[in-house]
Amino acid sequence: MYEMQKIEKRFPGVHALKAVDFQVKRGEIVGLVGENGAGKSTLMKVIYGAYAPDDGKILKDGRQVRFDSPIAALKAGIGMVFQEQSLILNLSVMENIFLGNEAQFSRAGLIDWRAMADAARQQLKKVKLDIDPARKTSSLSFAQRQLVELAKVLTLEERVEGDLVILLDEPTSVLSREEVELLFGIIRELTKRASFIFVSHRMDEVLSISDRIYVMKDGAVVDVVEKGKASIEDIQHKMVGRAVDKEYYRERRRKPYDHSKVLVELDSVSLPGRVRDISFKLHAGEVLCLVGAEGSGREGIIRAIYGMITPTSGSVKIRDRHLPQVSPRAAAGAGVGYVPRERKVEGIVSGMSVFENMTLSQQSRFSKGGILNLAAERALARDWIGKLSIKASSELADCGNLSGGNQQKVVLSKWRSGGSDIMLLDHPTRGLDIGAKEDVYEMVRDMCDDGVGIVLVADTFEEAIGLAHTIIVVKDGRMRKRFDCGEGTAPTPYELLHHMA
Amino acid sequence: MTRENLLKWAPVLVLIALVLFFSAINPNFLSLRNFARLSIAASPALMVAVGVTFIIVMGSIDLSMEGAVSALAVIFCYMLVWLGGSVAGLGLLAVPATLLLGLGVGAINGLIHVRLRIPSFMSSLAMGFVGTGAAVLMTGGNIVKIDDEVFRALLTYRMLGFPLMAYVALGFLLLAWVIQSYTRLGRNFYAVGGGEDLAHASGVNVKRVRVLGFALAGFFFAVAGLLQVAKLGQAESVTGSNLMFISITSVVVGGVALWGGIGGVWNALVGVLIVSVINNGMIVIGIPDFIQDGLLGVLVIIAVILSTDRRSVAFVK
Numbered sequence: 153m154y155e156m157q158k159i160e161k162r163f164p165g166v167h168a169l170k171a172v173d174f175q176v177k178r179g180e181i182v183g184l185v186g187e188n189g190a191g192k193s194t195l196m197k198v199i200y201g202a203y204a205p206d207d208g209k210i211l212k213d214g215r216q217v218r219f220d221s222p223i224a225a226l227k228a229g230i231g232m233v234f235q236e237q238s239l240i241l242n243l244s245v246m247e248n249i250f251l252g253n254e255a256q257f258s259r260a261g262l263i264d265w266r267a268m269a270d271a272a273r274q275q276l277k278k279v280k281l282d283i284d285p286a287r288k289t290s291s292l293s294f295a296q297r298q299l300v301e302l303a304k305v306l307t308l309e310e311r312v313e314g315d316l317v318i319l320l321d322e323p324t325s326v327l328s329r330e331e332v333e334l335l336f337g338i339i340r341e342l343t344k345r346a347s348f349i350f351v352s353h354r355m356d357e358v359l360s361i362s363d364r365i366y367v368m369k370d371g372a373v374v375d376v377v378e379k380g381k382a383s384i385e386d387i388q389h390k391m392v393g394r395a396v397d398k399e400y401y402r403e404r405r406r407k408p409y410d411h412s413k414v415l416v417e418l419d420s421v422s423l424p425g426r427v428r429d430i431s432f433k434l435h436a437g438e439v440l441c442l443v444g445a446e447g448s449g450r451e452g453i454i455r456a457i458y459g460m461i462t463p464t465s466g467s468v469k470i471r472d473r474h475l476p477q478v479s480p481r482a483a484a485g486a487g488v489g490y491v492p493r494e495r496k497v498e499g500i501v502s503g504m505s506v507f508e509n510m511t512l513s514q515q516s517r518f519s520k521g522g523i524l525n526l527a528a529e530r531a532l533a534r535d536w537i538g539k540l541s542i543k544a545s546s547e548l549a550d551c552g553n554l555s556g557g558n559q560q561k562v563v564l565s566k567w568r569s570g571g572s573d574i575m576l577l578d579h580p581t582r583g584l585d586i587g588a589k590e591d592v593y594e595m596v597r598d599m600c601d602d603g604v605g606i607v608l609v610a611d612t613f614e615e616a617i618g619l620a621h622t623i624i625v626v627k628d629g630r631m632r633k634r635f636d637c638g639e640g641t642a643p644t645p646y647e648l649l650h651h652m653a
Numbered sequence: 654m655t656r657e658n659l660l661k662w663a664p665v666l667v668l669i670a671l672v673l674f675f676s677a678i679n680p681n682f683l684s685l686r687n688f689a690r691l692s693i694a695a696s697p698a699l700m701v702a703v704g705v706t707f708i709i710v711m712g713s714i715d716l717s718m719e720g721a722v723s724a725l726a727v728i729f730c731y732m733l734v735w736l737g738g739s740v741a742g743l744g745l746l747a748v749p750a751t752l753l754l755g756l757g758v759g760a761i762n763g764l765i766h767v768r769l770r771i772p773s774f775m776s777s778l779a780m781g782f783v784g785t786g787a788a789v790l791m792t793g794g795n796i797v798k799i800d801d802e803v804f805r806a807l808l809t810y811r812m813l814g815f816p817l818m819a820y821v822a823l824g825f826l827l828l829a830w831v832i833q834s835y836t837r838l839g840r841n842f843y844a845v846g847g848g849e850d851l852a853h854a855s856g857v858n859v860k861r862v863r864v865l866g867f868a869l870a871g872f873f874f875a876v877a878g879l880l881q882v883a884k885l886g887q888a889e890s891v892t893g894s895n896l897m898f899i900s901i902t903s904v905v906v907g908g909v910a911l912w913g914g915i916g917g918v919w920n921a922l923v924g925v926l927i928v929s930v931i932n933n934g935m936i937v938i939g940i941p942d943f944i945q946d947g948l949l950g951v952l953v954i955i956a957v958i959l960s961t962d963r964r965s966v967a968f969v970k
Binding site for chain 1: 835836837838840841843844847848851852853854855856857858914915
């Protein structure tokens with residue numbers, strides 16, 4: 153009913169999809185699993201029309217199709233339920249369900265609200281949700297919103313010819329156990345009306361609901377597992393089993409760290425939300441890696457060290473001292489540097505030049521009485537552009553125009569040039585091509601040699617295992633397992649996955 | 654010329670085109686006399702535009718200029734009269750006092766916005782009305798006249814054909830440029846406008862930067878108030894009228910992005926000149942005055958279309 157043949161997709165420096173074959177039969181629930189960066193999200197984007205494939209064929213109901221936008225895919229009956237829900241919270245449930253399709257209820261330009269409410273009730277019945285369609289969406293629980301979202305996609309049933317394919321991206325990540333069961337029951341019933349593609353990192357859930365499971369690794373489908381013929385262990389082995397190049401992560405340069413010098417100490421720290429009882433010490437020259445699923449609380453821990461989140465209990469000590477106040481200012485002043493995941497939001501100011509970005513966190517060093525010493529700032533920037541071989545036309549270049557890898561180097565040199573020796577790296581290689589990733593790994597080793605302590609949230613298991621001295625597995629906001637990655641004691645990706653899923 | 658360069662210089666090209674257009678219709682437009690007249694109208698507007706530029710670069714807005722200028726102009730006149738009536742004597746103290754007062758008024762503006770967490774649009778608009786109200790209260794609806802020859806020299810004394818106030822405005826423009834380019838405060842305006850979260854995460858005290866920005870804007874509004882008094886020889890509750898439209902449109906036409914982080918005081922200068930040339934040109938080529946306002950609005954929209962880059966913005970709010 154829906155079929156992909158030899159789909160290819162390349163981005164600069166990344167071969168994201170390699171000859172992917174993918175098939176969905178009528179009324180089927182297909183699971184899709186893979187590690188971060190395995191190509192899952194790229195494949196999903198091709199399916200719902202956000203990306204056009206570079207090569208290969210897509211067949212829907214036997215006809216070849218090509219989508220250049222999600223709207224085109226919708227018209228062909230392919231809908232998506234997003235992980236970060238796409239409902240507009242200040243609108244009512246029915247307005248959300250028929251957003252962009254109000255015309256059918258319009259009489260002489262005025263909306264017939266009663267007709268819309270009736271139609272919305274019909275849609276909500278499909279997902280067994282008994283609520284007033286006029287309710288504000290913001291007043292619903294997350295589980296209810298998920299169902300409204302599903303109901304919204306199901307309006308395709310009346311609107312388009314042919315069979316429906318509905319993509320569910322991590323639909324259970326914010327649901328409780330019972331809510332998951334409820335959702336699965338509804339999905340199973342809905343297979344009369346549509347086929348589903350189910351994407352999740354929770355293996356047990358994928359196994360329990362899917363008729364077939366596609367396993368992706370490095371941009372290719374490595375196996376298709378039939379229901380009942382696979383165990384969680386099998387699939388996890390297939391997801392991560394790959395030969396890792398020893399030198400890729402500069403592993404020979406991983407030297408023992410200084411156990412006597414504690415830079416950061418967390419003592420049973422709990423945070424607003426689900427993070428509870430986190431304790432660890434970060435030493436000079438150590439790479440400590442937090443491993444866990446999306447939403448497990450890794451970012452919260454990092455942000456607490458950086459003073460962006462106030463712990464509800466427990467203590468964060470920097471160099472054996474509490475910060476005078478919980479703020480990024482105080483943390484930065486104590487030598488903590490933060491490299492956030494969203495470079496564009498918290499990493500660099502595009503529109504400002506390379507040198508302005510580099511000295512943003514250390515203006516007091518480069519000014520007297522509020523007047524900046526531009527010459528000194530530019531000299532520092534030139535120095536670091538040379539040191540890290542940042543590819544920029546000069547220190548005056550607009551940071552927004554640099555490539556991702558070079559932006560990341562600017563962010564790193566911003567902190568390092570200011571003398572920060574506690575570095576918090578949140579997905580520092582996300583979105584970088586291979587060469588730029590290796591540069592970042594090289595810098596991690598350089599920093600350790602200089603006695604810097606690093607807390608890392610890695611992009612992949614391999615990265616975590618390759619770089620870390622210490623790995624802490626976080627699940628649902630709690631520390632589940634600690635690994636010391638000495639000679640021969642490093643965990644395998646499979647072990648990590650086992651503890652986090 | 655690359656696209657980027659073209660965008661950068663577009664406002665200047667629009668300005669040149671406007672000058673050529675009006676000169677072609679009436680050659681008198683291109684005369685020193687007319688340019689001097691234009692500079693008198695443009696000087697106070699330039700000071701307001703420069704002040705508000707800092708705020709817009711931060712991604713906020715300050716709409717208090719009309720009330721602030723009126724109130725500060727009235728207070729200046731009363732102080733000058735009270736201190737002997739001439740800036741040649743004790744009255745000179747009224748000048749720094751007014752500037753300091755402007756700084757203070759701006760700081761209060763900023764504190765209301767930051768401390769009470771009221772959007773700057775609303776807090777500054779409301780404070781503008783408070784300013785106008787204060788001016789009405791102080792004057793009782795009357796006009797305060799100033800006939801100090803020395804102070805009026807700002808208007809009457811000419812150098813190279815231009816009045817002294819044009820040079821004063823230019824001097825303060827240079828001061829603004831120094832603040833923009835060579836001080837931490839100026840740098841931080843761009844950091845806050847370009848990425849407030851990031852500035853915060855880099856240890857910049859964003860709230861302080863915001864309050865200081867509004868204080869600085871208040872300072873420049875005070876300069877504008879002084880120049881308005883010099884120009885008109887009097888102050889009253891409507892001394893600041895029309896400055897809101899002229900200053901905000903100038904800043905936008907000049908290429909400062911309303912969402913923050915882009916542009917600076919030179920853009921404000923070019924913008925003020927564009928709007929002033931349109932205003933003045935319409936008079937010179939004899940457009941009836943009852944359609945001038947409407948036409949100005951239309952021409953400003955055309956100028957925005959021609960001189961700003963709107964392609965990079967997905968949604969315009």
